[in-house]
Amino acid sequence: MAEAKILVIDDEKLLRWSLQQNLSKEGYTVITAEKGLEGLNLFKDEAPDITLLDIHLPDVSGITVLQSIKEMNKDALVIMITAFGDIQTAVKTIKLGAYDFVEKPFNIDKLKILVAKALETVSLRKEVSQFRSQLSLKYGFDSIIGQSEEMQKIFDIIKKIAKSDATTILLQGESGTGKDLVAKVIHYQSRRADRPFMEINCTALPETLIESELFGHEKGAFTDAKVMKKGLFELADGGTIYLDEIGDMKASTQAKLLKVIESKMFKRIGGVKDITVDVRIIAATNKNLAEEVKNGNFREDLYYRLKVIPVFLSPLRERKSDISVLAKYFINEFNREFKKNLKGISPETEKYFKEYLWPGNVRELKNIIERAMILESEEDYILPEHLPIEFTSGEVASANVKNIEIKIPPGGIDIEEVEKELIRQALDITKGNQTRAARLLKITRDALRYRMQKFGFLPEKLN
Numbered sequence: 001m002a003e004a005k006i007l008v009i010d011d012e013k014l015l016r017w018s019l020q021q022n023l024s025k026e027g028y029t030v031i032t033a034e035k036g037l038e039g040l041n042l043f044k045d046e047a048p049d050i051t052l053l054d055i056h057l058p059d060v061s062g063i064t065v066l067q068s069i070k071e072m073n074k075d076a077l078v079i080m081i082t083a084f085g086d087i088q089t090a091v092k093t094i095k096l097g098a099y100d101f102v103e104k105p106f107n108i109d110k111l112k113i114l115v116a117k118a119l120e121t122v123s124l125r126k127e128v129s130q131f132r133s134q135l136s137l138k139y140g141f142d143s144i145i146g147q148s149e150e151m152q153k154i155f156d157i158i159k160k161i162a163k164s165d166a167t168t169i170l171l172q173g174e175s176g177t178g179k180d181l182v183a184k185v186i187h188y189q190s191r192r193a194d195r196p197f198m199e200i201n202c203t204a205l206p207e208t209l210i211e212s213e214l215f216g217h218e219k220g221a222f223t224d225a226k227v228m229k230k231g232l233f234e235l236a237d238g239g240t241i242y243l244d245e246i247g248d249m250k251a252s253t254q255a256k257l258l259k260v261i262e263s264k265m266f267k268r269i270g271g272v273k274d275i276t277v278d279v280r281i282i283a284a285t286n287k288n289l290a291e292e293v294k295n296g297n298f299r300e301d302l303y304y305r306l307k308v309i310p311v312f313l314s315p316l317r318e319r320k321s322d323i324s325v326l327a328k329y330f331i332n333e334f335n336r337e338f339k340k341n342l343k344g345i346s347p348e349t350e351k352y353f354k355e356y357l358w359p360g361n362v363r364e365l366k367n368i369i370e371r372a373m374i375l376e377s378e379e380d381y382i383l384p385e386h387l388p389i390e391f392t393s394g395e396v397a398s399a400n401v402k403n404i405e406i407k408i409p410p411g412g413i414d415i416e417e418v419e420k421e422l423i424r425q426a427l428d429i430t431k432g433n434q435t436r437a438a439r440l441l442k443i444t445r446d447a448l449r450y451r452m453q454k455f456g457f458l459p460e461k462l463n
Contacts (some may be wrong), residue, residue, distance in 0.1 A: 004119050007048035008032045009039030009065065010081060011058050015104075021051065022108050023115065036060035036411040040068055043076075044406075049122045050099075050115060054081040055089055063093060070097045075125060077118050082108075132194060139188040143182065146331045148319035157311055158182060168261060170306045171284040173313030176361030179284040180244065182311065187240040191278060195239030198232040205249040211253055212269055221270025233266060233277050240280045246306070247287035247298060258302045281306070316358040316365065323353050326362060330369040331382075338373060346381040348429070352391045384430070389439065420455045423448070427457065 006028050008019050013034070020030040025320045031046055033039035036057040043051065051069060055062035062080065069076050080101035082090045087250040099118055102111055141159060144151070161169060162185070169186065171179040180199075200213055216231030232241055247259070260266045261281060264275045270401070285307050292298035316323065327345050335342055345353070358364055372386040384391065426437040426448075438448040451457075 003027065003029060003045060003121070004049040005029045006115065007039065007042055007046065007051045009051065009057070009062075010244075011035065011056075012054075018108070019111075025172070026112060026115075028115075028344050034058075035064065035127075036065040038286055040065060043069055043072065047073075049077070050075065050118050051078045052081060053078050053098075055086065055093070056083065063089075063096065066093055066096055066098060077122055079114060079118060090306050117322060127299040131190075135184075136188045136193055139181070139183060139184040141189060142176065144185060145326050146319065147323040147325055148314075148321045148419065150314045150319050154182075154311065154313065157309075159189075161309055161311075162186050166309050167280050168306050168308045169282045170278070170308075170310045171282065171313065172289070172310065173286065174315045174361055175272060175286045176363030177313035177315060178362050179286075179313060180242070182313065183242045183282045183284065186282060187242075187280070189309075190240075192239050192281075197234045197242065198236040198242050199242035199244060200232055201244045203245045207250045207253060210249070211256065214253070214254070214268050215268055217269035218269075218271045221268070225270065228268070231268065233260060233279055234268075234275060236279050237277045238279075240282060243281065243283045245285055245291055246283040247285035247292055251299065254299045254302050256306065258299065258305060261302075261305050264322065308460065316361045317356075323358075324350055326365055326384075327353065327369060331373070334373045340373060342373060342382070343380045344382070346383050348384050349382050350385055351425070354386060356391060384434070385436065419451065423451050423455060423457060427452075 004027075006023055008016055008030060009032075010016050010019075016032040016034070020032055022438055023030045031042055032049065036059050037055070039051075039057075042048075053065060053069075057065065066080070069078055074097070077099045078093075079096070080090060080093045080098045082101050082103050086103070090103075090293070093101060101113060102114065104336050141155065142157065144158070146152075146154075163426075167181075171182055173179055183199075184197065187193065200210070201396055202210065205213060212231065213227065214231050214233055216234055217225050219225055223331050243257075256266070260277075264278065265276050267274060279416050289298055289303050289307075293300045293303050316326075325347070327350075331342050331344060334340070360367070365387045368388065369382070372382045372389070375386070379386070422441060423437075426440045427434075429440065430436040434448055434452075435445055438445045441448065443451075
């Protein structure tokens with residue numbers, strides 16, 4: 001780690017000089033202090049990457065200095081310098097948070113190796129801290145997009161959950177509604193943000209493996225258990241574990257999960273020792289768990305244990321006011337990623353978006369925006385012709401046909417006039433594009449042209 005700063009606190013002048021000379025040659029900046037209080041002041045002012053601290057100082061104990069340093073910065077790396085044979089005191093400093101210790105007289109080359117190793121730890125911690133800060137920004141409350149009344153209620157609930165100490169949350173909603181995003185926002189905006197976020201899809205692994213993934217196993221617990229393995233619950237201690245598609249979890253694993261939730265303890269497979277953890281559990285499912293309980297597919301006691309704080313994410317078709325907002329958000333996101341400058345969606349496209357039922361919800365909208373921006377990149381706006389065929393082929397209309405009420409007037413109706421009007425509307429919607437108009441009406445292009453000639457809609461007359 002180039003240009004790292006090292007603080008040496010030791011009352012031996014020759015030792016301070018030797019360390020300064022040798023460590024400076026390695027490219028480090030070295031500052032020194034003879035006494036403990038002087039060293040503490042330098043620590044405050046200079047914020048060194050590593051501190052080399054003698055246990056025996058003339059004014060205060062090195063242990064006292066260590067404790068003060070840790071109070072100022074709990075992540076500070078301190079290497080203790082001890083007298084020969086003072087192992088018991090050295091071990092005590094490790095328990096108090098020292099990184100390591102060296103005994104006088106020490107080998108300078110071995111000390112250089114220890115310092116380099118400690119600085120790698122400093123660098124790694126800085127990277128982790130930076131990464132966590134990036135995640136906190138990425139999964140901020142403003143990363144959940146929506147202006148509908150339903151989404152405003154969701155925002156309020158999520159903020160309260162993140163600030164609380166709630167340990168079980170149940171997210172319900174159709175696939176693509178953003179349950180995984182909500183889970184990450186809750187974690188990275190909570191007091192657990194600096195601890196792990198571990199996730200597992202309960203449908204991705206067979207029952208024989210999911211228990212090992214969750215709870216770990218001891219060496220030799222089963223045929224392929226060559227080494228001891230920690231499970232996600234153990235790895236997530238202090239943080240959050242996200243159980244996606246929990247509605248598909250098998251009954252035997254459900255029983256073990258319930259026990260962990262209630263006792264905060266579990267055993268690794270093949271183990272005899274109870275392991276205690278502090279974990280927030282966020283479970284998610286696209287199934288109706290109440291129905292699954294009635295049908296005997298999900299444990300009732302686990303359902304109510306998970307449902308301490310339920311959050312239901314509405315499908316996109318039920319919050320149409322969010323569609324344009326989400327589309328704009330995704331366009332801006334992909335403009336940055338693809339280095340483009342698309343302005344938005346056209347009014348015609350917005351109309352199609354509002355009529356579409358969005359079976360894939362927000363995820364489908366994002367995918368459609370991405371596809372349009374990759375494949376149809378020459379326009380300023382996303383136009384209807386940039387959309388998948390289901391948007392303009394009439395499938396949207398057929399999906400909504402149950403909402404259309406057609407009544408024959410008492411005096412009867414000319415069916416050819418109805419057909420003529422439908423042809424006119426299709427051509428108006430598509431701005432005269434015969435291929436797309438034919439798709440809307442679910443007829444061939446030749447059949448459309450025949451009817452255009454029949455009703456006098458010649459191509460040259462279309463505007």
